[in-house]
Amino acid sequence: MTPENWSPNSWRALPAVQAPPYDNEGAVREATATLAELPPLVTSWEIERLKALLGEAQEGKRFVLQGGDCAETVADCRSDAIASKLKILLQMSLVLVHGLRRPVVRIGRFAGQYAKPRSKAFETRNIDGREVTLPSYFGDLVNRAGFTEEDRRPNPMNLVAGYQHAALTLNFVRALVDGGFADLHHPEQWDLAFTREAALSTELRAEYERMSQNLSDGMHLMEALGEARIEELTRVEFFTSHEGLNLAYESALTREVPRRPGHYNLSTHMPWIGERTRAVDGAHLEFFRGLRNPIGVKLGPTATADDVEQLIATLNPDDEPGRLTFITRMGAGKVAGELPRLIEAVGSRRVLWVCDPMHGNTHSTKSGIKTRSFDAILEDLERTQDVHSSAGTWLGGVHFELTGEDVTECVGGAAGLSEEELAGNYVSPCDPRLNYQQSLELAFLLARRMRKNP
Numbered sequence: 081m082t083p084e085n086w087s088p089n090s091w092r093a094l095p096a097v098q099a100p101p102y103d104n105e106g107a108v109r110e111a112t113a114t115l116a117e118l119p120p121l122v123t124s125w126e127i128e129r130l131k132a133l134l135g136e137a138q139e140g141k142r143f144v145l146q147g148g149d150c151a152e153t154v155a156d157c158r159s160d161a162i163a164s165k166l167k168i169l170l171q172m173s174l175v176l177v178h179g180l181r182r183p184v185v186r187i188g189r190f191a192g193q194y195a196k197p198r199s200k201a202f203e204t205r206n207i208d209g210r211e212v213t214l215p216s217y218f219g220d221l222v223n224r225a226g227f228t229e230e231d232r233r234p235n236p237m238n239l240v241a242g243y244q245h246a247a248l249t250l251n252f253v254r255a256l257v258d259g260g261f262a263d264l265h266h267p268e269q270w271d272l273a274f275t276r277e278a279a280l281s282t283e284l285r286a287e288y289e290r291m292s293q294n295l296s297d298g299m300h301l302m303e304a305l306g307e308a309r310i311e312e313l314t315r316v317e318f319f320t321s322h323e324g325l326n327l328a329y330e331s332a333l334t335r336e337v338p339r340r341p342g343h344y345n346l347s348t349h350m351p352w353i354g355e356r357t358r359a360v361d362g363a364h365l366e367f368f369r370g371l372r373n374p375i376g377v378k379l380g381p382t383a384t385a386d387d388v389e390q391l392i393a394t395l396n397p398d399d400e401p402g403r404l405t406f407i408t409r410m411g412a413g414k415v416a417g418e419l420p421r422l423i424e425a426v427g428s429r430r431v432l433w434v435c436d437p438m439h440g441n442t443h444s445t446k447s448g449i450k451t452r453s454f455d456a457i458l459e460d461l462e463r464t465q466d467v468h469s470s471a472g473t474w475l476g477g478v479h480f481e482l483t484g485e486d487v488t489e490c491v492g493g494a495a496g497l498s499e500e501e502l503a504g505n506y507v508s509p510c511d512p513r514l515n516y517q518q519s520l521e522l523a524f525l526l527a528r529r530m531r532k533n534p
């Protein structure tokens with residue numbers, strides 16, 4: 081089960097891009113030795129369960145909703161932020177279940193999404209007329225987002241703090257999932273203000289109202305069937321995922337377990353490899369190939385058919401169901417030109433196709449604020465779905481950067497958030513996220529479209 085010449089540390093012999101610039105390797109070793117003694121965050125049976133569900137999604141029987149912050153922060157490990165993130169994901173998933181007539185697998189980008197790849201190792205800002213250059217922010221697992229020398233110094237103890245906050249987050253998520261969500265099954269109590277925006281066409285407004293009415297009716301009908309039945313029908317399962325970027329952290333939490341062959345990365349259910357770290361001869365691929373987890377790989381517009389070939393050969397040589405998810409992030413304008421050849425390269429082998437409509441659609445405003453437009457995100461999704469439809473493949477999921485809070489980071493949506501309004505509540509230390517209303521609106525639009533063209 082463990083591939084030849086592989087161990088949780090075999091990646092160390094290979095070039096690791098995006099490795100944090102630590103200045104004290106001894107302290108990194110101490111931190112990872114501490115992590116290696118701590119209990120796992122998830123279990124191998126949960127991981128196998130998710131892999132089985134993803135296998136069904138590959139066959140078109142389920143749909144995946146994956147979402148959360150671009151960069152989770154330790155400061156955001158608060159009950160309201162966690163509960164609202166869970167709430168928006170659950171509400172979106174119910175809208176999608178309704179539209180797609182299929183069960184939805186819910187996967188958070190949370191409880192460990194603390195490591196960020198950066199295009200530049202250093203950042204320069206003008207502070208009081210003086211140019212100041214400091215290391216970039218690499219996520220809370222490495223340093224902090226504030227722009228001081230102390231904040232930006234990579235601190236190995238953040239590896240342990242990241243683990244602890246992932247554990248606190250997951251503990252609360254598990255408690256909420258076990259008991260606190262009954263009220264969310266009542267769409268009439270959701271904040272559906274966006275459906276009443278004057279900017280929407282009368283037709284679309286009527287359709288939203290119809291959909292939320294149908295959702296409510298469906299839930300009430302299920303409830304009328306009796307307690308046990310609604311429990312069964314709306315049982316909520318959440319899984320976790322994050323980018324497996326910091327291999328010192330990931331390998332310290334990769335273990336063998338009793339009575340199951342192979343190694344599991346027990347820091348999360350589904351780690352993924354980012355666009356910048358998927359080199360076929362790099363350290364990340366080497367590490368991921370030996371894991372038993374289901375894994376994702378981001379594919380941007382520069383991915384080639386040969387990359388796809390080698391990724392499959394390295395990561396899923398046995399064509400195991402549920403094992404490999406390709407998360408495509410092309411950008412609205414590039415989907416039609418770049419996606420078909422990747423689909424062709426995969427051929428009849430098993431992968432789950434998920435669309436990340438966020439990372440190919442980031443731009444800066446004239447005043448230098450990083451944003452994304454709701455329309456570009458929707459267009460990316462629609463074009464991706466069109467390409468899959470004509471290729472005869474199933475778009476089995478979506479991957480969003482979102483929050484349940486009322487932030488102003490992406491422009492557009494029914495409420496018409498403008499560039500001028502971005503400064504109002506821009507909180508993300510990294511990429512711009514959809515806010516509550518934009519997220520729910522996208523779920524409605526996607527459900528409506530997928531219902532029409534399944």
Ligand code: PEP
Pocket residue numbers: 150197323353354355356378409439511
């Ligand atoms: C991300 O998911 O935040 C990210 C960095 O994506 P990508 O690897 O696709 O650029």
Ligand code: CO
Pocket residue numbers: 150151439481510511
């Ligand atoms: Co991002």
